[in-house]
Amino acid sequence: GAGVSQTPSNKVTEKGKYVELRCDPISGHTALYWYRQSLGQGPEFLIYFQGTGAADDSGLPNDRFFAVRPEGSVSTLKIQRTERGDSAVYLCASSSGLKNEQFFGPGTRLTVL
Amino acid sequence: KQEVTQIPAALSVPEGENLVLNCSFTDSAIYNLQWFRQDPGKGLTSLLLIQSSQREQTSGRLNASLDKSSGRSTLYIAASQPGDSATYLCAVRDYGQNFVFGPGTRLSVLP
Numbered sequence: 001g002a003g004v005s006q007t008p009s010n011k012v013t014e015k016g017k018y019v020e021l022r023c024d025p026i027s028g029h030t031a032l033y034w035y036r037q038s039l040g041q042g043p044e045f046l047i048y049f050q051g052t053g054a055a056d057d058s059g060l061p062n063d064r065f066f067a068v069r070p071e072g073s074v075s076t077l078k079i080q081r082t083e084r085g086d087s088a089v090y091l092c093a094s095s096s097g098l099k100n101e102q103f104f105g106p107g108t109r110l111t112v113l
Numbered sequence: 114k115q116e117v118t119q120i121p122a123a124l125s126v127p128e129g130e131n132l133v134l135n136c137s138f139t140d141s142a143i144y145n146l147q148w149f150r151q152d153p154g155k156g157l158t159s160l161l162l163i164q165s166s167q168r169e170q171t172s173g174r175l176n177a178s179l180d181k182s183s184g185r186s187t188l189y190i191a192a193s194q195p196g197d198s199a200t201y202l203c204a205v206r207d208y209g210q211n212f213v214f215g216p217g218t219r220l221s222v223l224p
Contacts, residue, residue, distance in 0.1 A: 041216055042117075042204075044214070050210075091157070099162060101159055101162045102204070103159060106156040107155075109154075
């Protein structure tokens with residue numbers, strides 16, 4: 001079946017603008033994760049959903065970042081008033097079952113000019 | 114707070130060599146540990162997942178071991194090939210669904 005997909009693959013925006021990044025998890029996966037990865041580093045946890053609710057949002061850096069998953073499937077990561085420091089690759093992963101093996105999407109590369 | 118480190122940061126070997134990548138974590142109360150591969154500009158591909166009750170997992174030329182008490186995992190790659198060139202990341206999951214990643218080991222296998 002289809003894996004995790006993310007759109008857009010690349011997003012270039014100007015400082016101060018609002019952006020939305022979309023994640024389509026593997027069908028039936030109840031858990032969904034957002035990560036941010038800077039060059040040369042491992043992914044950094046942002047937020048985790050179990051179903052429709054955000055079970056852990058402790059990784060969100062500040063209140064400019066927000067994520068939703070209204071129907072327990074697709075999720076959108078929203079960033080307000082973007083800053084140059086927000087430039088990174090945003091990765092989404094989904095998992096299900098006791099093993100909770102994570103499967104990642106290809107990521108969205110965000111560049112804030 | 115869980116911290117994950119990986120050594121070496123980069124490794125370059127000739128084709129055919131067997132090699133070991135290391136992952137260390139500070140808190141042994143983990144639920145599982147997962148090894149990933151990441152190609153340049155791509156997402157992460159899951160290689161192996163070891164549950165906290167297991168000691169090792171094998172898939173083809175890959176073998177991952179876990180020693181929870183010492184906070185270590187190793188990824189063994191047998192008979193390396195140029196196609197194995199990538200960054201290898203380990204991630205530790207605690208019982209609260211938090212995943213913490215290491216910085217990765219960048220592997221180059223030379224033909």
